[in-house]
Ligand SMILES: [Zn+2]
């Protein structure tokens with residue numbers, strides 16, 4: 001998964017594989033365990049470029065014959081978000097897999113398409129530094145700042161393509 005919006009014909013199996021490989025490596029380095037359930041939950045998230053709600057994850061696991069108690073799924077999500085392997089999209093109350101890892105003074109900006117629900121992730125160190133400065137001017141210390149911006153993705157902005165996408 002590159003940054004930006006996924007192209008409609010992209011090899012999605014690669015996105016999923018990339019995300020899981022990144023997660024395995026990250027967990028290895030940190031000495032934390034990517035348990036089978038955590039892996040499955042991340043797999044469900046990686047299978048979608050639109051954020052998935054916790055309840056939907058429970059349902060999707062059921063459908064694949066890998067049912068897990070909701071509480072365990074919530075705990076797996078807490079873990080994934082805590083390790084930066086997934087993001088919580090507040091305005092959608094849903095989760096998105098991340099295969100990048102973030103750090104330093106960069107800010108994560110989620111671009112949310114209002115039509116197809118796809119979310120792309122971009123980062124900006126300049127914006128991050130600017131916001132940190134503005135916040136500290138009023139004595140505020142920002143923790144892992146995230147921005148969510150609504151709009152239309154490139155595909156949905158093109159009139160013909162958006163018809164296909166909705167169908
Ligand atoms: Zn991310």
Ligand SMILES: [Zn+2]
Nearest residue numbers: 113116153156
């Ligand atoms: Zn869109």
